[in-house]
Amino acid sequence: GAGVSQSPSNKVTEKGKDVELRCDPISGHTALYWYRQSLGQGLEFLIYFQGNSAPDKSGLPSDRFSAERTGGSVSTLTIQRTQQEDSAVYLCASSLEPTGTLPGELFFGEGSRLTVL
Amino acid sequence: SQQGEEDPQALSIQEGENATMNCSYKTSINNLQWYRQNSGRGLVHLILIRSNEREKHSGRLRVTLDTSKKSSSLLITASRAADTASYFCATGNNAGNMLTFGGGTRLMVKP
Helix, strand or coil: CCCCEEECCEEEECCCCCEEEEEECCCCCCEEEEEEECCCCCEEEEEEEECCCCCECCCCCCCCEEEEEHHHCCEEEEECCCCHHHCEEEEEEEECCCECCECCCCEECCCEEEEEC | CCCCEEECCEEEEECCCCEEEEEECCCCCCEEEEEEECCCCCEEEEEEEECCCCEEEECCEEEEEECCCCEEEEEECCCCHHHCEEEEEEEECCCCCCEEECCCEEEEEEC
């Protein structure tokens, strides 16, 4: 597609349920990021995938959060046993492989708004 | 924790005025990027400045970087109502991987 696609755009779930959020990056982009944004706040880094390297999971807030990237393309962020504090917009971004040690421009999806009741 | 911190958190100006937003960061960086976010949307890349650059221009945007002070500024000249958005700085670390975002400046341009 032309841009980064995220689904669902909105998800309302009950506390304790599991949710899966999907991200389709731009074709050819080797780097993929997940960020979380609470209302009116900045972006909180969650996880970063780069090519075939082991992902940087340092931002995942708890072991209820996990993410995978299949075939170097589509990524799924899974939140198990959701809590009310998980309510936020989850943003995915992709970029071309870094040039040397410089992270490149990120292209963002429109986000998945998660509401945990 | 956030690497970059924007200042001010909110800014309200009249159309035609210039808007200046500042970003401070803590650790060494390779580059610094500015992004814009319209309400309820994803972020859009505006400009990237490398650590060995001091100033960069793109249309009505001017970005400066002072690595000795670990700070950057984004200037929007001749602002328009359509510039109303949140603006974020993001820093790339020396490991060349993730970008860390600040809390953003919410800019309102009144017509």
